[in-house]
Amino acid sequence: MSVTAATGPEPRDIVAVVGQHVTLMPHTGDRLRGVCPFCGSAVPAFIVRPAHGTFHCLRCGQGGNATHFAAAIDR
Known part of the structure; x- marks a missing residue:
């Protein structure tokens, strides 16, 4: 009997979820930016880093990964 490590949920594509x-x-380097759906600021201060699988709003501070985004947007 072989034992294998349990894997977590499939990683979600941050660009697909946020998009x-x-x-x-496009922003600098591989970063993308847009208007934050959480704070409603008209300034595109919402940064997505696809290589890291994360997002962060420079205005309201909301951030995390694709799972955090999906949970926060559903509230």
């Missing part, structure tokens, strides 16, 4: 709610534009 359903935010229009993302």
Whole structure:
């Protein structure tokens, strides 16, 4: 009998998840930016880092991974 490590949930593509709610534009390097869906600021201060699988709003401070985004947007 072989024992294998249990794997967590499939990693979610941060760009696909966020892109359903935010229009993302190229920013510096591999980063993307858009208007934050949480604080409603008109300034595109919402940064997505696909290589790290994370997002962060420079205005309201909301951040995390694709799972955090999906949970927060559903509230």
